[in-house]
Amino acid sequence: MNLSSFFIYCVIVAFSPGPANIVILASVQNSGMKKTLRYIAGASIAFFLLIVASVVLGQLLTSSMPFILPALRIAGCLFMLYLAYQVYTMDVSKSSGNQTTSFTSGFLMQFLNPKVVLFTLTVIPSYVMPYYTAGPVISAFVVAVSLIGLSAYMTWAVCGSLFQGIMQKYRRTTNTILALFLLYSAIVVSGIPELIKG
Incomplete structure (x- = not known):
């Protein structure tokens, strides 16, 4: 097993912009770090599960x-559209966003995001299980991948916190941009670009 390619793959997938990371960024801006930690807890537990x-x-x-992917794509697309709407309509006059910063929202996002589902359901069987069969070794890889995911979420939250002043100054613009990223993610997840390509 090539450990470096395994960990590089995990880091790239976990840290790259995606719906959960975008919601974390928006949540820190609109609700602060403390409330965003609920979302991160839900997302991290779902990732681990x-x-x-x-x-x-x-x-x-x-x-x-x-066989599961088409239904997952539809559900994920609809949930991301809902989150894009929530981020876009967050009250710019006061901190809000409890709809998107809940534990449940973070938990559900992981189960409805095909990128996360495909990654989590294939990374251990594809990279680890062909080479290792011992329970403790596989458990160590599960913990390692889960910690990479948690560190990615926390990194996005810390970045959101560091840039919170700038983001709050331009809150309406920031919310619009983040909502557009979620809209883009929903379109990609839906599979429409693949249908157009042929």
Whole structure:
């Protein structure tokens, strides 16, 4: 097993902009770090549970993914559109955004985001299980990947906190840009670009 390629893959997927990271950035701006930690807790627990599911169900999940993916794409697209609307309509006159900073919202986002689902359900079976079968070793990889995910969420939150002053000064513009990123993510997740390409 090539550990460096495994960890590089995990870091790139976890830290790259995606719906959960964009919502974290918007939540810090609109609700502050303390309230955003609820969202991060929900997202992190769901991320961990998805990785555990990949270990437990292994090959069954990987082989059934082509059948599950269309429904997951639709549900994920709709949820991201809802979040884009929530971010766009956050009250610019006061800190709000409890709709998007809840534990439940962070938890659900992970189960409805095909990028996260595909990553978490395939990373351990594809990279680790062909080389290791011992429970403690696989458990260590599950914890390592979960910590990479948590560190990515916290990094996005810290960046949001560092730039909170600038983001609040231009809150309406920031909310609009973040909502547009979520809208873009929803379109990509829906599979429409793939249909257009042919």
